[in-house]
Amino acid sequence: MNPSPFHIRLDRRLLLRSLLLTTGGILTGSLYAEALTLTPRATEGPYYPDHLPLDQDNDLVQIQGQAAQALGTVTEFGGRLLNADGQPIQDALIEMWQADNNGCYIHSRGAQKDKERDPAFQGYGKIITNAKGEYRFRTIKPGLYSGRTIHWHVAVKQGDKRMLTTQLYIAGVPQNDKDGVLRRMGDEAQRLSVIREFKPKTTGSPELFGTWDIVIGHTPEEPEERRGGGRPGGPAGPRS
Incomplete structure (x- = not known):
């Protein structure tokens, strides 16, 4: 039987590129029709992992070597990384980190009060963009x-330069309207x-899928110590 379009290879040595091999024909036409708008910057927040997990691939639902899957609604998103001229950016590193189903991060201070981290959730992942600038998680x-409202943290690196730190949100979440970080993000x-709008992956599916192009300028952002992040030894910064 042929694998589904979002089949994830179990061989993690190939994982940073394997998922992109199935990109063709999945992304919707509306994604490519959108006018280019520079993706706004946002705080890194205090919970960028202070100890990165051993498994750092772009499938965060299941940790390599474990049978259990993460709690929560499986959600996939992908798109293209573009420059301000609309050209795809190849071989850039895209990082993503987030709270688990209990609202906890993989950080030494990332657990919510009276909550425990989901040990089956990877919490952090990364992927290298392909020749078309495509990525997905x-x-x-x-x-x-x-x-806060529901969000993902995303960072883009080219070589040793962090080009962008931003956050991704789900349309229709009530807390969006009052979220202080979101309200301060650009125009x-x-x-x-x-x-972004997230819809069922297929009719009746409990899994969600969304598309998102990331558009970056030509100038890298400020050094780590001024991003408001929570890296070891750095400032506590604003809320994640």
């Missing part, structure tokens, strides 16, 4: 924690560019 819908067009 298989993960879960992030858990909600006090003071209205830029904010709308990071609020």
Whole structure:
């Protein structure tokens, strides 16, 4: 039987590129029709992993060597990484980290009060863009924690330069309207560019799927110590 379009290879040595081999024909036409808007920057937040997991691939739902899958709604998103001229960016590193179904991060201070981290959730992943600038992640819908709306953290690196740190949101989540980080992200067009619609992967499927192009400028962002992140030895910064 042929694998489904989103089949994830179990051989993790090939994983950073394997998922992109199945990209053709999946992304919707509306993704490519959108006018280019620079993706706005956002705080790194305090919970970028202070100890990266051994498994760092783009399938966060199941950790290599474990039978259990993460709790929560399986959610996939992907798209293209583009420059300001609309050209795809190849061989860039895209990182993603997020809260698990309980609203906890894989960080030494990332557990919510009276909550425990889901040990089956990877919490952090990365992927290298292909020749078309394409990337994608298989993960879960992030858990909600006090003071924020549901979101994913995303960072883009070219070589040794962090080009962008941003956040991705789900359309229709009530907390979006009052989320302080989201409200401070660029102008209205830029904010709308990071609020994406997620729909069932197939009719009746409990799994969600969304598309998102990331558009970056030519100038890398500020050094780590000024991003407001929570890396060891750095400032506590604003909420994640």
